Amino acid sequence: MSITRIALGSLVCLLALAGAPVRAQQFNSDSYLSKPHGVVTVILTYGQRNSMIMNTFSLFPRWEFTASAFLYDPDNDPLTDNGYSGSLYAKYMFYENKEKTGGFAVRFGTGLDPGYLDSQNRVNDAFRTYWTSAPLTLPFFDNKLSWDLMPGVSYTTDLGVEGDAAWAFTYTTRLAWYPYVPTWSLVGEVLGAEGEGTSKPEYRAGFRWEPTQHVVIALTYDQEFNGTNGAGWEIGMMLFTPPFLCIGPCKP
Numbered sequence: 050m051s052i053t054r055i056a057l058g059s060l061v062c063l064l065a066l067a068g069a070p071v072r073a074q075q076f077n078s079d080s081y082l083s084k085p086h087g088v089v090t091v092i093l094t095y096g097q098r099n100s101m102i103m104n105t106f107s108l109f110p111r112w113e114f115t116a117s118a119f120l121y122d123p124d125n126d127p128l129t130d131n132g133y134s135g136s137l138y139a140k141y142m143f144y145e146n147k148e149k150t151g152g153f154a155v156r157f158g159t160g161l162d163p164g165y166l167d168s169q170n171r172v173n174d175a176f177r178t179y180w181t182s183a184p185l186t187l188p189f190f191d192n193k194l195s196w197d198l199m200p201g202v203s204y205t206t207d208l209g210v211e212g213d214a215a216w217a218f219t220y221t222t223r224l225a226w227y228p229y230v231p232t233w234s235l236v237g238e239v240l241g242a243e244g245e246g247t248s249k250p251e252y253r254a255g256f257r258w259e260p261t262q263h264v265v266i267a268l269t270y271d272q273e274f275n276g277t278n279g280a281g282w283e284i285g286m287m288l289f290t291p292p293f294l295c296i297g298p299c300k301p
Contacts, residue, residue: 075101075269075285076253077240078197078223081152081186083142086110087292087299097281098122098271099134108296113140115158135176136160140184150188150195157181161203161219178205182219192231197223203242217244225257233258236267249273251280263289 075094084090084107092103103117119134138158145152159179182201189196201219223238234257241250255269265287272279292299 075267075271075280075283076223076236076238076255078199078221078238079140079154079156079182079184080195080197081142081145081154081184083107083111083113083140083154084289085292085300086297087295089290089294091288091290092117092285093287094283094285096283096285098278099280101285106294107292108294111142114138115140117160134160138180146188148188148192150192151186153186154184155181156184156201177207178203180204180219182221193227195225195227197221197225203244205245213245215245217242232260236269249276249278253280255283 075096084105086107086109088107090103090105090107092101092105094101099122100120101117103115105113105115107113115136115138117136119136121134136158137160138156140154140156142152142154157180160176161178161180180201180203182199185198187196187198188194199219199221203217203219205215205217207214219240219242221238221240223236225234225236227234236253236255236257238253239250240253242248251271251273253269253271255267257265257267259265267283267285267287269280269283269285271281271283
């Protein structure tokens with residue numbers, strides 16, 4: 050197993066030993082929510098197909114700025130050469146309901162999650178792609194069910210061997226069910242893209258635990274609907290700091 054994968058997996062395990070947002074790390078769907086001004090989010094995922102580290106900074110009210118890096122293992126063989134990918138984007142929360150359980154936001158950036166690209170383009174074309182999406186969160190049944198919808202569009206400037214430009218429509222939808230208490234949920238997701246150079250649709254399902262307002266832990270399984278190149282099993286953790294990193298004064 051490569052040193053990078055061992056280090057990332059060890060870091061996830063150590064953080065899990067150490068110690069109620071609407072989204073979770075390895076789910077591709079995003080919610081409408083922008084975290085409070087000054088909060089820094091660290092997201093770690095370790096999986097069979099790709100592992101990820103993501104940092105999100107709430108530098109302004111209603112704004113989030115995110116940088117992520119993916120370690121991609123296309124054949125599940127740790128002895129072969131791995132690929133690397135990444136993403137940079139910003140999100141602005143336009144609307145939040147009075148109960149703070151639903152709303153609407155817009156995201157834009159460069160670099161895509163590996164699940165949106167086919168196996169030939171997941172590494173090479175990440176930062177040749179520019180995209181936008183619109184997360185919408187709808188609560189149902191006294192907040193026991195939360196539904197996220199995230200349609201979007203992407204443009205790749207130099208796709209594949211021939212270097213053609215390509216457009217794609219991206220989509221993700223996720224349901225989170227809180228059957229008993231708001232600290233744990235069952236989550237299902239479908240994601241995909243329609244256009245040139247895009248992947249087969251994938252489904253993802255898992256368990257999410259939110260023991261405190263600063264920690265979310267999730268275990269998921271992902272597979273293509275008509276294929277075998279899904280992400281497989283993933284374990285991840287999302288950590289939230291108290292507000293401290295602000296442009297402008299941080300509110301107490």
